[in-house]
Amino acid sequence: MKATIITIGDEILIGQIIDTNSGFIAKSLDRIGVEVREMISISDDKKHILDTFSQLQNKVDLVIVTGGLGPTKDDVTKKTFCEYFDDQLVVDPEVLAHVTQLIEGYFKRAITQMNKDQALVPSTCTILHNKVGTAPGMWMKKENTVFISLPGVPYEMKYLVEEEIIPKIVREYKRPYIIHKTILTYGQGESLVAERIEHWENNLPGFIKLAYLPNPGRVRLRLTAKGTDKGILEAAIEENVKSLDAIIHDIIVGFDDDETIEVVVGKLLVQQNKTISTAESFTGGKIASLLSAVPGASHYFKGSVVSYATETKVNVLGVPQNLVDEFSVVSAEVASAMALNVKQLLKTDYAIATTGNAGPSKGDSDTEIGAVFIALATPNGVVTEEFNFGQPREKVIDRATIKSLEILQKEILKIV
Amino acid sequence: MKATIITIGDEILIGQIIDTNSGFIAKSLDRIGVEVREMISISDDKKHILDTFSQLQNKVDLVIVTGGLGPTKDDVTKKTFCEYFDDQLVVDPEVLAHVTQLIEGYFKRAITQMNKDQALVPSTCTILHNKVGTAPGMWMKKENTVFISLPGVPYEMKYLVEEEIIPKIVREYKRPYIIHKTILTYGQGESLVAERIEHWENNLPGFIKLAYLPNPGRVRLRLTAKGTDKGILEAAIEENVKSLDAIIHDIIVGFDDDETIEVVVGKLLVQQNKTISTAESFTGGKIASLLSAVPGASHYFKGSVVSYATETKVNVLGVPQNLVDEFSVVSAEVASAMALNVKQLLKTDYAIATTGNAGPSKGDSDTEIGAVFIALATPNGVVTEEFNFGQPREKVIDRATIKSLEILQKEILKIV
Known part of the structure; x- marks a missing residue:
């Protein structure tokens, strides 16, 4: 079963918003x-x-359209569906009742004509009821292709995908199995990894596809197997991951599919019953916000002191002023003191600290732009690493954030 | 001049990564x-x-392709360009010298055949030299359409767009002017705003297009004017914004085009020479990281205490334990104390505090999931607002983060 996803909206085409739907x-x-x-x-x-x-008609089985369903004049999807299906809009009483209840009952204001128009749907469509918003989804079929329209508001779209569309597809269509397995490697570039596993890659069975997903400092290898027998696919993936592990065991740091570094680190901390805090300068709370975005983070994340200003490092974290004067605020010495002090202040087992110059201009230090110190305080002491992540600012912050979590991960796994 | 942007990569089609290029x-x-x-x-x-x-040939002037340029077997763009242009790959000596210098000089390791292959380019292409990576960009023309290939690594792509492609288009092609103006409104939904400005909207000149960009609690109105005379466009936009302002002055909070709330707030703080700190519980440092992501944030952002654990609120922020016991950790009283205490601790003019239950399960409090308190300490005291942002967790964190910055903005502008 093949699908095409269409997003409608000028705001995406002028780069005003990024399409995550x-x-x-x-x-x-x-x-x-x-x-x-x-x-x-x-x-x-x-x-x-x-x-x-028209181009997609009978080329794919499913066309899912998001956006263009709001009540205002710039939203055209519904009229376009009518034209494509030679249909007309009619009021659906159930949707109208829902919209009325939402506007009058929940938002406590009088319903307007534009609100009421949300209940207009093509007369032959199957309605996908949107319990979390006013615009309903629509499911319509022409020859071999199903066209589905969904609102563009992300949580409304998500609700309809999870509660209506996926269950309906699972009930009504036969599909093959697709299995992915992602192997996280660390410390070697794409070319080097590719040369090491070339022989293995050439011997992969035809139904398994390999993709390289490079990020600075790490490469994810994604295996995808597709077929009708789930057991065969799983066995083949397992066997090939095992033979891959034998070749590049030294750089493999994880196997999980969708797991981000903050989820991986969170699981390790829970397993080992350890806690973490952060003291962040130029990363500005980004490490803390990644750690705390994971459900259940309260089991290991106690908090952070975002000591952006130098005086906050001194007054709140207790970094000695003479350390700042002697080594500058962007230094291994200050990073170490930040990590050790926040670890003590928040009473945690581990603590990450960052100090650096993210640019674009120099701050409270003469250190070159892009220079970064990351310190990790552990139950046994403190280690500090120096990096230069160049420019722009956004990249320096992002790379330092990921790097600090990777340092923590390696320390916990003791694979340094 | 019309363009199509193509991104190549299975990782996008299986939803593993979001295309931001x-x-x-x-x-x-x-x-x-x-x-x-x-x-x-x-x-x-x-x-x-x-x-x-083939479908795009002569339909658009410009096709920009990102991705598929890496050294490994799963990258196919270069071979595809050769086939489409009936060309063959040749080694470019300048690119080879650059790649060699980068690998041997910067990364300090022996160059491999795969690295060297990065210097293979179609013989008739114009090379876009990639100073920040190994894969060069390519510019090739067939009949009326230019095809450009760029690496998928975001900062390499950005470098080539900014330093090579945009200057080349500006030099070689005549283009119309496109002007956008975005008006930020706050507090009324899309339908309501649309009804209030219906008459104004119907009277917009044909060369100005209006779009509604709704977000929870706020709607951005984007005007786009396109034409050959920049002066006429700017005057028409200005005139229509003025007449719009006369109609919905009560809900307009800003006019800037691309500016995010953290940039707007940052400018206000600089203008008024005020400083800010945050005390964050469930937002986990997200407000701090947004504030500090703005270049020049050191002029107004001093830092944050991310007091994720209740004990951190008590021990580091000095929230009285009896306040927690009496009102629960998710309460207006605790939020107020957090804001006032972090303001004092970090010696700032304003301070934002958040406490709430982001879900998916209940934490150190019996408060319902989605319940949020946001406190803002000002030079004159403290105000607290209560919200329920529902679920999922990610939405609760994001909405509270934006809302807290909006509360700050309104307070500074005194438009509450």
């Missing part, structure tokens, strides 16, 4: 064995949407 | 008057890429 839908479809062939973003232009529909 | 390219093109007609994500499949190229 398509990624969510793609992941949800992938899990049930539906292959996403293409993602397309186009403008709120009826003719362009109709042309795109 | 296209948004960056779109914004860069929009600024110089190039209209992005479509964004497409397709897999590393040569036939699919070739079909897409």
